Amino acid sequence: MADSWTFAVARDDLARTTLADGAAPALADGEVLLRVDRVGLTANNVTYAVLGEAMRYWEFFPPEPRGLDRRWGLPPLWGFAEVVASTVSGVEPGVRVYGYLPPAGHLVVRPERVDGTGFRDASPHRAGLPSPYNSYRSTTGDPAYRAEQEDLLILFRPLFFTSFMLADQVVDNDWYGAESLVLSSASSKTAYAAAFELHGRGHRLIGLTSPGNLAFTRSLGCYDDVLAYDDIAALDVVPTVYLDLSGAPAHRAALRAHLGDRLVRDIAVGLTRQTPNADAAEEVFFAPVQMRKRSRDWGRDGLDARFADAWQRFSQVVSGWLDVRTGAGPEALRDAWLDVLAGRTPPRVGHVVQL
Incomplete structure (x- = not known):
């Protein structure tokens, strides 16, 4: 592959896909470059594509900067990425974050609200989109994170x-x-x-x-x-x-x-x-909507603590309900997408792709 790549689906036919090569993006002041590392693919990601227009999911990762026109969409994924270049103090190369990622080799973000827990992407095109999807959690500041549970977090955390x-x-x-x-x-x-x-x-x-x-x-x-x-x-x-x-x-x-x-x-x-x-x-x-209510009721730390407690209870049992199917590279991502889209993935199976 070239320095970077992008996987996209046709908005009017989600089974039609493309892999586009490209150069790794250059940074402007105030920007950080993430290398997309490990992601999951579930029916949740298909939902983002089906509701891409109605719920504005296509707008998180617009195709145009990646050499594609608006007939194509980038279905959002959840997973881990690594900071590989930064012009922002407090967001250093080597930091590993969990969050909303494109099906692509890289993502440029514009961090704000940087603290020990991570940061929020303040890129202009994401300003009017639901804020929970713009948060990137540092693995070192996340009470729910356990290194040995990365695949479970990839597949289950957003769900x-x-x-x-x-x-x-x-x-x-x-x-x-x-x-x-x-x-x-x-x-x-x-x-x-x-x-x-x-x-x-x-x-x-x-x-x-x-x-x-x-x-x-x-x-x-x-x-x-x-x-x-x-x-x-x-x-x-x-x-x-x-x-x-x-x-x-x-x-x-x-x-x-x-x-x-x-x-x-x-x-x-x-x-x-x-x-x-x-x-x-x-x-x-x-x-x-419920998250915003509970953030007001409990505060951000209170919500984080309750979620982490619930996640740890759930993670103790869910590993016995799941078989992780791991692939590598953009082609494996495409294969996993087509499997999930066609309903060929059994309920016990979860797709994780190492990129």
């Missing part, structure tokens, strides 16, 4: 943060007065991490999944019951909250028909299929 905030919002709203909580796509990482947080708190948790994932989902032990989608009619007709992670219209229609006015909340939480579900749901969960 678990969503799950942690989702569970917190449910509890914060006293379960919306419901007796049962139903999660679709129950075998997905975001769903079962939320269920892990909520399990044993006095309300019934029911997972919905495909027949092929029933055994795996039941084996997790974080749901009180797991049903196939065809068995929605077996649900008890009690006040119920639906957390929709699948985006499948047929599942929502069956649930509404069966529960009627006992469906007290219908909340879209991302999607694991390529069907945007926000318009069909009554409301949409967006983790940064």
Whole structure:
């Protein structure tokens, strides 16, 4: 490869991809160059692409500076990067950070709010985008970081943060007065991490999944019951909250028909299929909103401490639920993208790519 490279997908056909070579970017004053090192690829990243226009995910890493036009998009990834050049005091070469990264060899950031925990990217094109995605955490100042858990952090941290905030919002709203909580796509990482947080708190948790994932989902032990989608009619007709992670219209229609006015909340939480579900749901969960509320309630340090405690509890068990599939290089990233996009990745498998 050349000094740098970029992986991109066609915005109108996510299965059409390209790998573009290029030179490593030059720095201006106030900028830092990150070398993208190790990233994960899950259904969450496909969600970013499906909702790229609606939720502005395409805007984090615009294609034009990389020699591509706007027909292409760079699906954001989560992972680790290393500072390789810096013009900013306090952000030194060799620092390793966790954060939102492009599917590319390098990223130029403009750090602000630099402290022992990391920094925030103040690049002008990111100024109006949700701030949690602009934070880069130094491994030396992150209470959740453990070197031996890097792959778990890569695959689960963004999902678990969503799950942690989702569970917190449910509890914060006293379960919306419901007796049962139903999660679709129950075998997905975001769903079962939320269920892990909520399990044993006095309300019934029911997972919905495909027949092929029933055994795996039941084996997790974080749901009180797991049903196939065809068995929605077996649900008890009690006040119920639906957390929709699948985006499948047929599942929502069956649930509404069966529960009627006992469906007290219908909340879209991302999607694991390529069907945007926000318009069909009554409301949409967006983790940064609950995060901002809890930052006010608890302070940043308080939120960090609660998240780190929850993560350590979860990380003790999730390693037994996961097989990490590791690849190397941009071609492996493309292969992993196509596998996840096509739904070929079993729920036990997580893709990590060393770049």
